[in-house]
Amino acid sequence: MARKLELHCHEVTVRFLERAVVPPYEGSMIRGAFGRAFKDSCCPFPHDGGSGCPLRERCPYGYVFETSPPEGARDFAGNKELPRPYVFEPPEDTKMEYAPGERMRFGFTVVGRAADYMPYFIFAFSKMGEDGVGRLKARYELERVVTENPLAGRREEVFDGGVVKNRRLPVSWEDAEDAVRGLDGERLRLEFLTPTFVKFRGEVSPEAPSFQALVQALSLRIPMLSAVHCGEVWREDFKAMVERAGEVETIADETTWVSFRRYSSFKKKVEPLEGVVGAVEYVGPIEEYLPLLSLGQLTHVGKRAVFGLGHYSIVDRHGEPLIK
Helix, strand or coil: CCCCCCCCEEHHHHHHHCCCECCCCCCHHHHHCCCCCCCCHCCCCCCCCCCCCHHHHHHHHHHHCCHHHCHHHHHHHHHCCCCCEEEEEEECCCEEEECCCEEEEEEEEHHHHHHHHHHHHCCCCCCHHHCEECCCCEEEEEEEEEEEEECECCCEEEECCCCCCCCCCCEEEHHHHHHHHCCCCCEEEEEEEECCCCCCCCCCCCCCCCCCHHHHHHHHHHHHHHHHCCCEEEEHHHHHHHHHHHCCEEEEEEEEEEEEEECCCCCCCCEEEEEEEEEEEEECCCCCHHHHHHHHHCCCCCCHHHHHCCEEECCCCCCEECCC
16 A cells, blocks of 8 residues: 655664763663753744744744644544654663763754655754763764665665765655565564553553553554644544454553653753553554554654654564564
């Protein structure tokens, strides 16, 4: 099935010039510093009054951080909170401190037309290093940015420390379909890598989300990303799809609930970053959902996905992650 949805995944590498002390969940630090640097880089208007940028989507910051639905997707979007066109993935190895000369790598995925702003994003990453990050405002040097299609196993350099290159390796729905060929259509194991907070029927369970809850969250998030940022409204019967997902059962739950706190300088308050981490196994008629679940590894699922929450991996029958 051909779709217009495109995800552009990147790996960002920085080298610290000074000792850095970072919070327990680095995704909050990266997202917060990025927001400040990106705004300072491309928008001169104040944003603390709640009215947003007067240029709206003609402003890169207005589009990325204050997303409004395009004309063709307004009925589809309704009053729902619109997903932003980016997702951070924190470093795989959680550290509280970096020494001068140590490198930090994190993921940055953008959706659809947001890829047009990659030069702005790279400039913002560089400015973050000049301004400093973490408790000590440690400076770093932006060393490298690589674009990758993790479902197809391809990578190309976008920034080498000096020059920005126009390279794109978009992840498509077809890539997601290809990636899950050969997976068991009746049994699925997932590993929640960052706290995953999924609400279902108005409630949040301290246990792993049910398969039905997971499918509902993904069937809201991914089609909305497509409609708002890729210009294509999906017309499937998602309600029926979610109902069918209720036939799938949880047979193993090895998750635990974790909670972090972050201070929002924009909202001037402390906010929770929480959810389940660990493995869960489902059994039942799963096959039709596998491409959606495959893409969800990159879009993340649930609350605060832009901070890197809701990151999970599909684990194959040999115990290996689908995305290496």
